[in-house]
Amino acid sequence: MNADKTICGLDPSSEFVHLAAEVFGILSDPTRIRIVLALRAASELSVNAIADAVGKSPSGVSQHLARLRMARMVTTRQEGTRVLYRLADEHASALVSEAIKQAEHSVAGGQTPRHHHGPQG
Template structure:
């Protein structure tokens, strides 16, 4: 085993492919897109995605506007566009946001109203 203490990060799949071993890609929300989740697994996946303060700010920014670009979301959140893009990719894989391409820019729209309501209620309680 050439990499016994290597973390399972971005390069782990590439190292496994180089060594001739197949490795399944672990998704942060649990199972593949085709496998239905039970109620508790669905709630866990949603809360896991929302456990990041930047993603909560993104949900609040998208809730107030119909569609926003990455740069507009980055300005609203106060983070760099590259950081916001990484968070949006995870939210897109969890089907919380959808994208629409207009020319060279990509617009993001919030699709999970339940997540938005959950975030608003959590913010109200503080």
């Protein structure tokens, strides 16, 4: 069982620990978290559609998308003159989901957070 953890980088001495910290750093911005959530909900969006979804200017969203793209969290596809963005894989979405759940615990005030109540909430 420990061999599995070492192979996939889950050992505390893993070479991936520093890279994982960089991933958290990239996702430490609220606008980037909103972008991930918007792309999770819609699969593929233009910069303008993302800007509308997150309530920010298209130029600001473009800068955030550039960081997410450099980190290989989002990819693009050209459709005519439009560039469409999508999540590169499910991992950024999963990290954001877990962070949101942890945030719910921090404000639950002794109550059971909503995510523990199932789909009906």
